[in-house]
Amino acid sequence: MLEDRESTDGGATPEVVIIGAGPAGLTAAYQLTKRGVASTVLESDNVVGGISRTVERDGWRFDIGGHRFFTKVKPVEDLWHEILPDEDFLMRPRMSRIFYKGKYYDYPLKAMNALKNLGILEAVLCVVSYAAARVRPPKDQSNLEGWISARFGARLYRTFFKTYNEKLWGRPASDIQADWAAQRIKNLSLFSAIVNALLPKRNQKEITSLIEEFQYPKYGPGMMWEACREKVEAAGTKVHMQARVTAIRHEGGKATAVVAETGGAPTEYQCSDVISSMPLPLMIKSMQPPVPDEVQRAADGLSFRDFLTIALVVPERFSFPDNWIYVHDPAVKVGRIQNFGSWSPYLIKEGRTCLGMEYFVFEGDELWMSSDADLVELGKRELAALGLVEPGKVEAGYVVRMPKAYPVYDEDYKKNIDTMRAWLAANAPNVHPVGRNGMHKYNNQDHSMYTAMLTVDNIFGASNDIWDVNVEEEYHEEKAAPAA
Numbered sequence: 001m002l003e004d005r006e007s008t009d010g011g012a013t014p015e016v017v018i019i020g021a022g023p024a025g026l027t028a029a030y031q032l033t034k035r036g037v038a039s040t041v042l043e044s045d046n047v048v049g050g051i052s053r054t055v056e057r058d059g060w061r062f063d064i065g066g067h068r069f070f071t072k073v074k075p076v077e078d079l080w081h082e083i084l085p086d087e088d089f090l091m092r093p094r095m096s097r098i099f100y101k102g103k104y105y106d107y108p109l110k111a112m113n114a115l116k117n118l119g120i121l122e123a124v125l126c127v128v129s130y131a132a133a134r135v136r137p138p139k140d141q142s143n144l145e146g147w148i149s150a151r152f153g154a155r156l157y158r159t160f161f162k163t164y165n166e167k168l169w170g171r172p173a174s175d176i177q178a179d180w181a182a183q184r185i186k187n188l189s190l191f192s193a194i195v196n197a198l199l200p201k202r203n204q205k206e207i208t209s210l211i212e213e214f215q216y217p218k219y220g221p222g223m224m225w226e227a228c229r230e231k232v233e234a235a236g237t238k239v240h241m242q243a244r245v246t247a248i249r250h251e252g253g254k255a256t257a258v259v260a261e262t263g264g265a266p267t268e269y270q271c272s273d274v275i276s277s278m279p280l281p282l283m284i285k286s287m288q289p290p291v292p293d294e295v296q297r298a299a300d301g302l303s304f305r306d307f308l309t310i311a312l313v314v315p316e317r318f319s320f321p322d323n324w325i326y327v328h329d330p331a332v333k334v335g336r337i338q339n340f341g342s343w344s345p346y347l348i349k350e351g352r353t354c355l356g357m358e359y360f361v362f363e364g365d366e367l368w369m370s371s372d373a374d375l376v377e378l379g380k381r382e383l384a385a386l387g388l389v390e391p392g393k394v395e396a397g398y399v400v401r402m403p404k405a406y407p408v409y410d411e412d413y414k415k416n417i418d419t420m421r422a423w424l425a426a427n428a429p430n431v432h433p434v435g436r437n438g439m440h441k442y443n444n445q446d447h448s449m450y451t452a453m454l455t456v457d458n459i460f461g462a463s464n465d466i467w468d469v470n471v472e473e474e475y476h477e478e479k480a481a482p483a484a
Helices: 023-034 074-083 111-118 120-135 144-152 154-169 178-184 190-198 222-234 280-285 293-300 372-385 413-427 435-439 445-459
Strands: 016-019 040-042 054-057 060-063 089-093 096-100 103-106 208-210 213-217 238-240 244-251 254-262 265-270 273-276 304-315 324-327 336-339 352-361 396-407 431-433 478-480
Touching: 016 023, 023 040, 023 074, 023 222, 023 273, 023 435, 023 445, 054 222, 060 304, 060 352, 060 396, 074 222, 074 445, 096 154, 103 111, 111 120, 111 154, 120 144, 120 154, 144 154, 144 178, 154 352, 222 238, 254 273, 273 445, 280 293, 280 413, 280 431, 280 435, 293 413, 304 372, 352 372, 372 396, 396 435, 431 435, 431 445, 435 445
Parallel strands: 016 040, 016 273, 040 238, 096 324, 273 431
Antiparallel strands: 054 060, 089 213, 096 103, 208 478, 244 254, 254 265, 304 352, 304 396, 324 336, 336 352
16 A cells, blocks of 8 residues: 555545445545545445446346447546456457348448438438538527437438437437537537548548447456455455445535445444545435525436346347447337447357347336336347347346436536535535536546546645536547548
């Protein structure tokens, strides 16, 4: 353990309580150990990794949502290789497509592939629609529908984006803010896609390109966080599992303690700082004394979309090369299909693969409350409806539910977050939200980790604005082309 126990401003050793043992929480704990500080980690679940966990059932391993290990943040990549040795990483080919009306479309969209599959008439109509959007773009581009229509035209928006995104969010795309689109959809227009497809490669100097491969822990992303937990515990950090935070006590303008229940018994942990990756509204509601009504209403105003995976074991001949396929067919409920064998051969068994049927749900709705057996049958029916696998060929099925997987970017989310941030800054500035749910921000794993790394630096005297992480309007899996 390094002997760097004082903060940079000469203060005493921080006494840090970390809420959540996902990528952000465990990264914070790991960075603190590098400064010689052992912390206390409180995790409400019985598995580390949050949404980046790997679920294991009968020797099959499932990735929750798919986690490509690619980042533009060099300190994060360095940290991955500190936690896991190089030999535990695989280099995997990147491939994802859209399944629409029985045809596969490259995703992100490639103009020639899309126009060819659509057919001449539909392709012409899409180009005309795009031209109309250029002449008279949508007046309101603050929402998902307007933002995409302005860049691709209304017809391509309805074909390739509307159905999937409304499955994802469970509401009209016009109700979702464009912030999400700017981060998650390749930021180009139909015109630039055609230009990029036609330009000779040797003449491209500044055009960016998509990553063609990515790193991936051979036993799934959970392998990373299980190793990280072992490292921080070896350095003296206490990781308490199934410890549900019930209160964050504050007085005199700072948080003083965190209360968590394990097996119904409460334990109070004194603190100088709290790093929280628990959902932001739940963290605000746990403050004792309670927050004012205005702040409570802001917390109540934030919402989440939940997630479940139906993992189906099938013979290897039903495999496909994609990491995942987006399903835009409105006749089925499934939104995306993972092929875990394309992520890593260590996740599956010889002669078979496992397909992850992904459904976007609300906790407590009909799908969420269905029995595992009924959900497995639904997965079989929908694979058959898509013409991918006959129901009788499915050998086994498993269901994994993941609450609060996606923070919703609705019309009021920014205002609500600003209200909560202002209250924290004035009343408990030593409570530091980090990560996807902790900040109610659609962070990838690398950005969640980076918010934790910067927060630890802040505890030791730095002045990083972690809310600036991952705000660039730039596609996450795009890299600059090498200089000529």
